[in-house]
Amino acid sequence: MDFVTLGGNLLGTIRLGDIVLYLTPFSLFLFAVLLGFTVLIGLSKPETQVEATMHYLNNTEVKVGQKELKQRRFLAVICGIASAGAMITGDLFNFTLFMALVGILNIGIVSAVKQTSVLDSAFNYGLIAMMCSLPLFGGAAIILAATGTLSLAVLSQMPASPMVVLGAVLMLLGILGESGVAPFFASKAEMFRTAGSPYIVIIHLSSLFIIVRAVEILLLVLW
Amino acid sequence: MRIGALWNKLAKPKNIPRLFAFSLGIILIIGLIVPLALNPDQLYVRPAPQEQVDEGLAIAPYDRGGVPLKEPGNIDPQYPENAESLGMITGYMSPLAEFVSSISPYFGTSIYSSPGGLIDEILYYTRGFDTILESSILMMSFIIASWLSINYTMNRKNDEDEIKKDVKKAIDDSNRVASHVKANDAKARAKQLRRDN
Incomplete structure (x- = not known):
């Protein structure tokens, strides 16, 4: 499928050697929205949770400490920038790299939490993220071997061979695992059941946006 | 099996890596029967083998x-x-x-x-x-790991909760050792007494 049918008119390109970033209204909109959210998250303070205790009259406060707040905010802002980069990239391998960066940052944001259930699911998500590098990079490599190019503009003009379809399916599986979409949602959904909300929300937001962009990329490659 | 039971199994984080590994394996096995051929028109040209x-x-x-x-x-x-x-x-x-x-x-x-x-x-x-992105992935993992080790692993002896827990554990341990010694003492004394009689 062509760029114009999916994302609207081509507004311009950013040339970085073989990696050319494309600016279409669609990708620019996603980019701007994500950057806006990142700014909001960078400026906001984390929420505090109150845990009620059964049968007793005392509540415990789940708070994010000053040091942890700074670390988490830094990682959340980088995560926002990385997922914004994935929105305007015009290169298949570049996209998988952004995806891997978002994955490691997602684990990092919750890594300092002191709740065992959260850390446990973060560990399980980490296992998936580790496994995901095989289908993500392998899929991109198979598409490169089959077509001889990684540029999305060139790939969108090429007919899809069975090998390209295999590469795209592998990439799709990698994206599903890394962004925690059903049926692999449980490990990621349990991960952000903790205090410090606006920073935690970027975990959810980045995977949401990346899935939208991944659908566009897979349509470009396959049709 | 009812679909509800299946969903409940999927809701446990522990099962997810296994499910993912299983589906990855299935797709890789299907990949074995897909015809794979290298397109010679590559981005960075290579001469023919040999x-x-x-x-x-x-x-x-x-x-x-x-x-x-x-x-x-x-x-x-x-x-x-x-x-x-x-x-x-x-x-x-x-x-x-x-x-x-x-x-x-x-x-x-x-x-x-x-x-x-x-x-x-x-x-x-x-x-x-x-290349920039690859090294930034590495940098981020180092930042996460070093932050955790500096603030938690290396800083553990200054953590108040940890100190309280350690003190409690030390008291428990010494109590246990003391009671052990006492019990052994009593046993040995009883043995000696039996032998003397």
């Missing part, structure tokens, strides 16, 4: 021609207009590599040979942004 070896070139199979900084080598990027001086260092080899290739016809197949100039061009010139 072609350079048959010609007897010293750095076969990595000879891509070109004289460093004078004549561009045989390299074909996607967007040549974005990398105008591409190919100028394709043929670069270190002095040691030059020397070894001058005395040995097998330099290209040895472990210490690598197309240095070419890899530099791909990594830092045509695909430089990827």
